[in-house]
Amino acid sequence: MAETTVELAGFSGMLMRPGDAGYDEARQVFNAMIDRSPAVIARCSSTADVSAAVRYARAHDLAVSVYGGGHGVTGAAVVDGGVCIDLRGMKGVSVDPSARTVRADGGLTWGELDGATQEHGLAVTGGRVSSTGIGGLALGSGSGWLERKLGFTCDNLLEAEVVTATGDVVTASDTENPELFWALRGGGGNFGIVTRFTLRLHQVGPIVLGGMLMYPAFMGHELVRFWRDFMLKAPDEVGSGLAFLTAPHEDFVPEPVRGHPVIGVILLYAGDVEEGQKALAPMLEFGPPGMSMVQPMPYVALQQMIDPGNQKGFLNYWSGDFFTELPDEAVDTLVDLATQPVSPLTQMILVAGGGAVARVDDNATAFGNRDAPWNMHYLSMWVDPADTQTNIDYTKRLCGAMKPWTTGHVYLNFIGDEGAGRVEAAFGPEKFARLQRIKAQWDPQNVFCHNQNIPPGASEVVVPQPR
Template sequence: MAAQFSGEVITPVDAGYDEARSVFNGMIDRKPERIMRCRSAEDVAAAITGARADGLVVSVYGGGHGVTGSAVVDGGVCVDLRGLDHVEVDPEARRARVGGGATWGAVDAATQEHGLAVTGGRVSTTGVGGLALGSGSGWLERTYGFTCDSLVSAEVVTAAGDVVTASLESHPDLFWALRGGGGNFGVVTEFTFALHPVGPVVLGGMLLYPGFQAKEVLRNWRDFMLTAPREVGSGVALITAPPADFVPEPARGMPAVGVVLLYVGDVAEGERVLAPLTSFGPPAANLVGPMPYVAVQQLLDAPNPKGMHNYWSGDFLSEFPDAAIDAFVDNVQPPVSPLTQMIVVAGGGAIEDVADGDMAFGNRAAPFNMHYLSMWPPDPAQDQANIDKTRQIAAALKPWTTGQVYLNFIGDEGLTRVESAYGPEKYDRLRKIKRVWDPDNVFRHNQNIPPSD
């Protein structure tokens, strides 16, 4: 393995080990036997082959942003893709080749030089790999679909150590599974995405309301988004107002409502279209205006720092009636932690353009997607209260859920929850594809889909 592997091997005795094994969620403190920082697909193949020869469990580190912390594994081999972080843009073809260890901030910066973009994460430090393979929810999804909808091809290192290209023309079953099936089928070392016209200046930003207006704000937002044009991307978060200059001083540290808005198109037209939202209330702070698309993509960076304790859950809603809004607000407020963000994102638009059977990811008809994101300082004494609160909120919304979930929004909630994300037919097909490409379930340190018998 040493002769084949050209990257860096980091072990517990090395000075950079603790930093290399750290992930976004501060609750995760796993200690791999070795971290294999790869420089190529061949390095990835060597790392996987070596791990299998030594009987060690494999994890894959792309961005390390997933709440489960699956990027690292105790006593195993972490296949570290962070050295594969290239972003190569072909503006004429509207294509981007992106390394499996790149982050969305790098992709946004490179593509926006040409006024192009692909649906990416809502926090710029999010890894491309985990988001794209889990389907990829972002502010552009109502305009251009999920990230996986724009995936053209993927370079994949298999459990057997082979390097293959998956696309509609090459290994189409594998390509079908990669678009929403997560990291179960191989390690993607390079993605090729189709790009779309965006910006570079768009109408975007955030509206902020006091928490006591939450129900009225949510009802107005819900009614607007159910018929909104696909150029509008938006979500509402029940939060605690930060101690920032734009927040009126009496409201700082108090329950608040944040409405994030993006209009993909002419700014003046966007102002007209978004008027029912921007004029409602009126808001205590209106930060919506012309801004770079990359700034919209970074709006949530500051409230989502690395190292805090995180516990997440989520659900798709089949409807969001007044009774559901009441249950949501009544159970969220007051929050346990001022860092917590309870979020509802609107579906519709381009999300519904793709036929359900075209790829592993489905759940396209749900009008709303809930993300229960609890976050608190790294103090274990606060863990249980925050976890209990998250579960309480999720339980209160269950009467209005579809029974399915966007897996990137949840922690480790068991195999049944994974199966529910796909439904029985897709799950069965995914298990059969898994048997072809990873019969020994090498890639199991994730939201796992076990191979069929």
């Protein structure tokens, strides 16, 4: 390996090497299964720093990883012995309320971006846990509670500032480098480092009707059937998901259900609160929930609602699948297994899609599979390494049991290290081939390979347009 003690030319951020103060904290990611030691963590403070770090890594033949929010389950944000290009020093955000746009630096989290846009009563579809990075989530397309009304995050991307594999800075939009722009909308971090996202905003809140209903597991079969039918008819304003979890030992939870498997129905109405009461009424009136927390609340509070159960530092194993339909047999299989978790930290999440997501032309972005209304995130979490195999086996058993109803497509942001076939399954063969061609143009050496990787395909002439 090349020496990394040389200073980075033109770099004005912070460099952390093994033994330096802050290094061990900075290399940690959300998933505690990952324990990697980069040769250097380059915490960038500007786009110029990102360029300098890319050029340095390439000149010294060092592997490159990009750290956005560090939430990716595979731990791709950090690489052993390489250069971790850390965007957490880049937190600039500028809202233009009259144009309804935001320019957001790549190191922001969703909590930080939502906070800035909500000062103007504006929002864009964002992550369901506020500590998630905007970068990884948006580039993987970006599913959130507002998606049925506003589309995915990537459907609202207007422009991206990108540091390429050569360290050059380019703009991608509908009019500049449009193929690159197409790839950035769902293709993950394969094509460059996005240092700034310009996103379209929409009027949301600041007070919205939303929250969680919590039901005991024994009501699961009837509840999930009812929720499925409710969501198939719900207006676009209704965002919702089911969370199979274990009720926490907290005062706000009724004593009899604490520590027991429960099913949470998460609801958000992206519109007028009174209209929301009418739209959500059928779901709110379904049986008596063990607990109802659905009420008018700040949108930012709703965006942080499931934060407490999703803290950095647990051991994680994830997978995901789309379903086109959820017949009763699928519901029964899901409820039977998901209400018997082997870890009280595990959260199996089923998100209802459709609406605005399904109305975008399938060829408009790299993300595909827009017509599958159900997106399943198998999210197992536990604490004791001795329980690792039991948890992985359990997750695989649940995924396997649900296979008869999967579309064969997956959501890039929800899968783990599952092999090249599963990455291709996020796009389908035609889109994957197009992404490989774009990769060959912009990153023929696969410098950005620590991600859900799309290897370069047949090479084409490289015509980057540096600014």
